[in-house]
Amino acid sequence: MRSFCGERKIIEDLAEGRKTLWELLASYHWSLRDFIRTVNRLYEEGVIGSDGKYIYLRRPYARKGTFGSARCPRCLGRAVLPTGYGRLKRKFERLLTGRPKPVIRFFQGYMRPGDVLARIALMHSYDDVEDRSIILVGDDDLVSLALALTQLPRRITVLDVDERLGEFIERVSKQEGLEVEFIVHDVRDPLPAELRKKFDVFVTDPLETVSGLKAFLARAACALKPYGSAGYFGLTTLEASFGKWLWLQRFLAQMNLAITDAIREHSSYPTKDYGIGFPYEEEILKRLKFKYDLPPNVDWYKSTFFRVVAVGRVKPPVCSKRIRLRVHDSDDVTWPGGERTVF
CATH class of the missing domain: 1.10.10.10 (Winged helix-like DNA-binding domain superfamily/Winged helix DNA-binding domain)
Structure with a gap:
């Protein structure tokens, strides 16, 4: 076979x-x-x-031997888990009530609350949370609020084009006495000069086209302090081909950012809970050679969580120029019609 x-x-x-x-x-x-x-x-x-x-x-299948493989049932392959977080998790889940629904035109989709905390746990294990200045380039996952609840970061700044998120974050922060700065920003536009070279850590979940990866990661790198900084981002193999992953490795190397971690299936997205219908599911069903009707019964959309660290001086390629953003690449299945290809 x-x-x-x-x-x-x-x-x-x-x-x-x-x-x-x-x-x-x-x-x-x-x-x-x-x-x-x-x-x-x-x-x-x-x-x-x-x-x-x-x-x-429809045919019998005989495996060769008995050897197999399985993910760790406790950590689910993450290796690092949060500790002492029960009360924080309950409060975080409570704060998420009334969060804005994902908007397809912004390519949004938030992960499960427990996965947000698992991300912060990995960051904490690398000493990238306490007394750190952290910038989030896009934050529909509301990682900023979870970070603020730990009371560990020195500064938390969110950049996002969605003003609904800003209103929600600012309202919750005021109600709970949290310090989170929100700035409306489109990643196509240059990073504001006052934010460049100011942060110890970035967190982002880029659009998974070549131009999307470049825009989000370049803006995030522009915000990093020139030396000793780190970054975190999510990326799937469902949307991004291995060719795109190879391009990404080269792009990171050009910025003097080395990959220290790439943890598969670290984050899961409860698409059936969004209340908008996940557009990828419709595209999958349309392309099948057989009729299939069952809606999703599991969280099937998962991403790999990356950590990168600066080796020498960070060298972002563009900080002061506008970046043209394509939302569809030739190897994509998500927007096959070719519409909505350029912003």
Whole structure:
């Protein structure tokens, strides 16, 4: 049996029993485009079948040997977990009540509260929280509020184009006595001069096109102090091809930022809770070679959490020029019609 873009992984998952499309996708390590192609090929070859709700094997499959693999059931592969956070987690979840719903035109989608705290735990393990100045380039996850609740950072600044988020963060901060600065900012525009070279740490979740990665990470790098700084960001393999990952490694190296951590499936996004319908799901179903009706039953959209550290002087490529932003690349499956391609 050939193993191409997770074909063997899908078959072995189904050998354990029937699965929903979303359960298969939740454990898939390649791109959405590859997933659709592989599932369609297996269906056309008669290897798998579907009743519209579940996908199952139509042929017997015998594994070679008994050796297998599994994620750690306690840390879920994260290695670093938050401690002493029970009260903080409850308060954070309470503060999220009434948060703005994600807006598709801003490509928003927030992660689970526990995953936000897991991100902060990794940052804390590297001494990147206490007494640090932290800038968040985009923050629909509201990491800023969770950081503020720890009472550890020296400064927290949020840049986001969505004024609804700013109003929410400012209102909650005032009610709870938290210090979070919000600035309306479009990453296409140059970083304000007063924010350049001022921060110890950045956190961002960039748009996963080449220009999106460049815009978010370049603006974040412009905000970093020239020496001894660090950054954190999320990236998927569902949206970003491995070719894009390779481009990203080179881009980071050009800025003198070295990758210290890349933790797969660190963050999960509860798309079924957004209340707007997740646009990627419609695109997936439209491209299947068989009828499938079951809505998502698991959180299938997950991202890898990266940490980078400055090696020598940070060298951002552009701080004072506007960046043209494309929201669709040729290897994307999310906006295949070509519309909404350039801002």
